[in-house]
Amino acid sequence: MxxxxxxxxxxxxxxxxxxxxxxxxxxxxxxxxxxxxxxxxxxxxxxxxxxxxxxxxxxxxxxxxxxxxxxxxxxIPMYRRVMHDVQGNLSFQPYGQAGQAIYSxxxxxxxxxxxxxxxxxxxxxxxxxxxxxxxxxxxxxxxxxxxxxxxxxxxxxxxxxxxxxxxxxxxxxxxxxxxxxxxxSYLDYGYKELTIPPAADGSWQLEKNALHIWPRGQYMMIALPNVDGTFTCTLFFPYDGEVSFKELQTPEQVESFFQKVFPDATALMPELTQEFFENPVGSLxxxxxxxxxxxxxxxxxxxxxxxxxxxxxxxxxxxxxxxxxxxxxxxxxxxxxxxxxxxxxxxxxxxxxxxxxxxxxxFIEMRDKVADPRFLLQKKIESKITAQYPDAWLPLYSMVTFSPDLPYSQALANGQRQEEIMRQLMVHIATEADYDKPEVQAYLQSQLA
CATH class of the missing domain: 3.50.50.60 (FAD/NAD(P)-binding domain)
Incomplete structure (x- = not known):
């Protein structure tokens, strides 16, 4: 046997x-x-x-x-990104088509x-x-x-x-x-976890069904919802440099920095300085x-x-x-x-x-580009292309996240081709309305039809 x-x-x-x-x-x-x-x-x-x-x-x-x-x-389903600027103004970017979500x-x-x-x-x-x-x-x-x-x-x-x-x-x-x-290979960035607690009534203090991002160019913070009403925040931050973990050494420095850079989030984080010094820095x-x-x-x-x-x-x-x-x-x-x-x-x-x-x-996109009006405009134009040519154009994020039958390598190759098309197309686009320009439609027709 x-x-x-x-x-x-x-x-x-x-x-x-x-x-x-x-x-x-x-x-x-x-x-x-x-x-x-x-x-x-x-x-x-x-x-x-x-x-x-x-x-x-x-x-x-x-x-x-x-x-x-x-x-x-x-x-918890997250249907979109919510971007927070320094003034606390919000902008939004859906993750996929209606009803599509990633889950925290x-x-x-x-x-x-x-x-x-x-x-x-x-x-x-x-x-x-x-x-x-x-x-x-x-x-x-x-x-x-x-x-x-x-x-x-x-x-x-x-x-x-x-x-x-x-x-x-x-x-x-x-x-x-x-x-x-x-x-x-390591990024020159580490991460530290922080918390936004629930409101007094146990509810979420930010939009529940979204991934929140505070993009700041060379660094960022994100927040994902939990079922207990909290948000787990993660600060992705340089190890060294003028703005870095190395430079934030006292509670006063941490409080001052967060008030300046993430003011709307800081107002919701009563244990900020305690968590900052108690929680370890993880590597990437x-x-x-x-x-x-x-x-x-x-x-x-x-x-x-x-x-x-x-x-x-x-x-x-x-x-x-x-x-x-x-x-x-x-x-x-x-x-x-x-x-x-x-x-x-x-x-x-x-x-x-x-x-x-x-x-x-x-990482580069999340920390920097999602705060760029031209990038957000490009994403809106890509959504229009998807609606017009659903069989020929699926955004890279959707290919990776919502298309489990498509290999990652094929998604990357498709995304690189799409990025080249968008590079050519965006030269002709200053507003969403420009999508209907004859030259824009003619170019898309030649590439996708």
């Missing part, structure tokens, strides 16, 4: 939990090892509670395990829901406070430290799935192998590497394979899409792990590289 393969997943975060559920549904017995304590019985350490934007690629993954509707009960969800809340679901599976075992120290790739022997007891022990799974994050210890072992390409890293697999024994996925910065709201969605793609390959190829892993990395690598580049570009 053929021995049942022993599968281990390193990482009990969002991607690791979802993957374990997919593997279990294929009939495999899965051991999940997580470095942290069980989130359901311990406080989540600071610095990683940044809200997540769940969009169509992520929803598709959750629908396949039957929890999408439950998650929607604790997720709690990282911890979603992770706990997935842990509950994984624990309920008879063929999934969860092991917490298990830190990977080393992976011997020739034998697939993993040395783990039990942080609860201080004891080291080893496991030797037949197949190892590494979903252990941007600083993956499994990937570190692969980096020591021949011809392994690795690239890591992009990781690209290849290959993602070693023989038929080890494969990387999620942030371990392709960490990206959060400005397209696609980090979690891309990781969930990894699981969806793997699930399809499992159904197609059974236990032919070599074929599954080779096909998986060839399919995913161009797409995760594309979304990584788009995420950095979108």
């Amino acid at each position: 053929e021995k049942e393969p022993q599968l281990s997943v390193m990482g009990g975060g969002l991607v690791g939990c979802l993957l374990s559920l997919y593997l279990a549904k294929q009939g495999y017995k899965v051991e999940v090892y997580e470095r942290r304590a069980d989130l359901r019985s311990a406080e989540l350490a600071g610095g990683r509670s940044i809200n997540l934007a769940l969009s169509d690629r992520g929803w598709r993954a959750l629908e396949t395990i039957g929890i999408a509707e439950d998650i929607k009960k604790v997720a 969800v709690s990282r911890g809340g979603l992770n706990m829901a997935l842990l509950d679901l994984a624990e309920a599976q008879p063929n999934v075992n969860l092991h917490f406070q298990q830190q990977v120290l080393e992976v011997e790739l020739k034998t697939n022997e993993v040395t783990l430290l039990d942080n609860a007891t201080g004891q080291e022990h080893t496991i030797q799974p037949d197949v190892l799935f590494a979903a252990d994050g941007a600083f993956s210890m499994v990937r570190l072992s692969m980096q020591k192998t021949d011809r392994f390409n690795y690239e890591q 890293v992009t990781v690209k590497c290849f290959p993602w697999s070693h023989s038929d024994k080890v494969v990387l996925l999620g942030d371990a394979a392709h960490a990206i910065v959060p400005f397209y709201g696609q980090g979690m969605n891309a990781g969930f899409e990894d699981c969806t793609i793997l699930r399809g390959l499992l159904e197609e190829h059974g236990s032919d792990w070599k074929t599954i892993f080779k096909t998986f990395q060839e399919l995913r690598k161009p797409n995760t590289d594309a979304i990584a580049d788009l995420a950095v570009y979108n």
